[in-house]
Amino acid sequence: MFELADQPIDSAAWRTRLAHGAAGALVVFEGWVRNHHLGRPVTELEYEAFDAHARLEGEAIIAEVEQDYPGCRVCCVHRTGRLRVGELSVWIGAAAPHRAAAFLACRQVIEELKRRLPVWKKEHHPDGATEWVNCTAEAATSRLSPETYHARQIALPEVGAAGQAALAAASLLVVGVGGLGCPAALYLATAGLGRLTLADGGLVELSNLHRQILFTADEVGVAKATAAAARLKAHNPLARIEAFATRVTPLNVRTLVAGRTAVLDCTDNFTARFLLHDACRAAGVPLVSAAVHRFEGELTVYAPGTPGCLHCQWPAHRPAELDATGDCASGPVFAPTVGVLGVMQAAEALKLILRTPGADFRHTRLLNLLDASVLAVERTANPSCPVCGQPAIIRSDRTPSRPDVILTEEAFVALGPVRTAWLLEAGETARAGFPGAECVLAGDVLRLRELAAAGPLVLACRSGVRSAALARLLRAEGMGAVFARAVGAT
Numbered sequence: 129m130f131e132l133a134d135q136p137i138d139s140a141a142w143r144t145r146l147a148h149g150a151a152g153a154l155v156v157f158e159g160w161v162r163n164h165h166l167g168r169p170v171t172e173l174e175y176e177a178f179d180a181h182a183r184l185e186g187e188a189i190i191a192e193v194e195q196d197y198p199g200c201r202v203c204c205v206h207r208t209g210r211l212r213v214g215e216l217s218v219w220i221g222a223a224a225p226h227r228a229a230a231f232l233a234c235r236q237v238i239e240e241l242k243r244r245l246p247v248w249k250k251e252h253h254p255d256g257a258t259e260w261v262n263c264t265a266e267a268a269t270s271r272l273s274p275e276t277y278h279a280r281q282i283a284l285p286e287v288g289a290a291g292q293a294a295l296a297a298a299s300l301l302v303v304g305v306g307g308l309g310c311p312a313a314l315y316l317a318t319a320g321l322g323r324l325t326l327a328d329g330g331l332v333e334l335s336n337l338h339r340q341i342l343f344t345a346d347e348v349g350v351a352k353a354t355a356a357a358a359r360l361k362a363h364n365p366l367a368r369i370e371a372f373a374t375r376v377t378p379l380n381v382r383t384l385v386a387g388r389t390a391v392l393d394c395t396d397n398f399t400a401r402f403l404l405h406d407a408c409r410a411a412g413v414p415l416v417s418a419a420v421h422r423f424e425g426e427l428t429v430y431a432p433g434t435p436g437c438l439h440c441q442w443p444a445h446r447p448a449e450l451d452a453t454g455d456c457a458s459g460p461v462f463a464p465t466v467g468v469l470g471v472m473q474a475a476e477a478l479k480l481i482l483r484t485p486g487a488d489f490r491h492t493r494l495l496n497l498l499d500a501s502v503l504a505v506e507r508t509a510n511p512s513c514p515v516c517g518q519p520a521i522i523r524s525d526r527t528p529s530r531p532d533v534i535l536t537e538e539a540f541v542a543l544g545p546v547r548t549a550w551l552l553e554a555g556e557t558a559r560a561g562f563p564g565a566e567c568v569l570a571g572d573v574l575r576l577r578e579l580a581a582a583g584p585l586v587l588a589c590r591s592g593v594r595s596a597a598l599a600r601l602l603r604a605e606g607m608g609a610v611f612a613r614a615v616g617a618t
């Protein structure tokens with residue numbers, strides 16, 4: 129609940145309003161009128177609000193914070209009118225099941241009010257002089273000027289004013305706020321990005337803390353994305369950071385990836401990695417991926433123009449089976465390995481935005497912290513990759529025909545009504561497909577997976593080669609009734 133009040137705030141009454149049985153902690157912030165500001169004595173303050181807008185914005189802030197911290201109830205009342213020294217100008221209370229969430233929620237309300245609430249204050253000085261002060265402008269121009277904050281970065285010839293402007297226009301998504309995501313997000317939050325989004329459905333656990341450096345022991349049990357965003361905003365109040373306390377799924381991945389300048393894969397499992405890879409590939413968004421095993425790590429940038437794709441590296445995979453063989457999510461971790469790899473992911477993402485001369489995204493980096501070595505391995509595309517191979521190169525002799533995958537005309541008719549996806553090559557228009565079929569870009573595995581998950585599916589292309597290769601890929605992933613069909617030139 130948010131209110132503007134032109135009378136003294138009754139903090140005891142507001143405290144009572146927040147009491148509820150499920151609350152184990154109440155954190156209260158009281159803002160008082162002080163007798164000086166920027167070295168000048170102050171006798172009184174006058175607050176003026178753009179009333180309707182201030183109420184709407186205040187309510188929106190409270191709603192956002194209550195959504196970020198489930199079970200948390202927040203009240204805020206802001207004074208208007210003339211106040212004497214020592215009077216209460218703003219009261220914020222956050223009641224939550226646990227103290228960590230209450231502290232974080234209260235702090236988030238303070239920061240958001242300072243940044244967004246259209247309230248101005250006029251200072252009255254002992255000599256009778258008065259002066260209007262805009263709280264937001266004051267914060268931005270005095271202690272936190274972006275130019276000063278980023279001065280040492282802008283001084284780099286590889287950045288400069290143009291590079292800083294490119295960073296300010298960029299939008300990055302970090303998926304997974306764990307050992308990799310914490311250091312990556314920390315360096316991205318201080319770079320001056322236009323938008324930084326953190327997505328993670330997990331909660332802070334005690335066994336995370338040795339490597340997930342954004343969290344404290346007090347925050348065990350709090351959503352990782354929310355706690356990380358709060359820490360990063362405190363670190364750099366100029367940064368625009370969003371938190372999605374949710375797992376990335378086939379249903380939300382396209383929305384999360386859409387419009388991004390780049391995405392960082394800081395996950396710890398193949399299922400999420402393939403999902404992100406396929407969504408980024410379909411949207412033409414570069415993906416900076418890293419994986420860690422004990423003292424070793426691997427860093428790869430999948431971007432338009434770089435050789436190969438994740439399916440080249442792991443042909444005919446089943447993500448769940450790959451996940452079952454490793455121990456990334458629950459096994460032993462040497463913390464500096466994820467630290468180094470996460471920071472390198474941030475560096476690669478910034479270089480992608482800055483188009484840094486000399487940046488090399490064609491090699492995969494293999495790091496070994498036992499002997500502190502870095503090996504650059506040239507990535508090669510698998511010419512027969514069903515996802516990124518060229519249709520003229522995916523040769524039929526490399527994908528030998530199997531009667532269970534490739535449908536003859538008679539078998540197709542016998543199948544009855546069935547959904548068909550016409551595979552479009554890059555540059556091919558939808559009109560070239562055949563009637564009744566959904567046109568899908570051949571590289572859009574995400575869409576093909578969605579269609580195959582909903583029931584029997586026929587993939588069609590001119591030669592039948594790409595469709596057979598993709599049908600086998602989907603079957604290897606565990607999709608049962610996926611068939612291929614050649615329809616020749618139309």
Ligand SMILES: [Zn+2]
Pocket residue numbers: 436437438439440441509510513514515516517
């Ligand atoms: Zn490939």
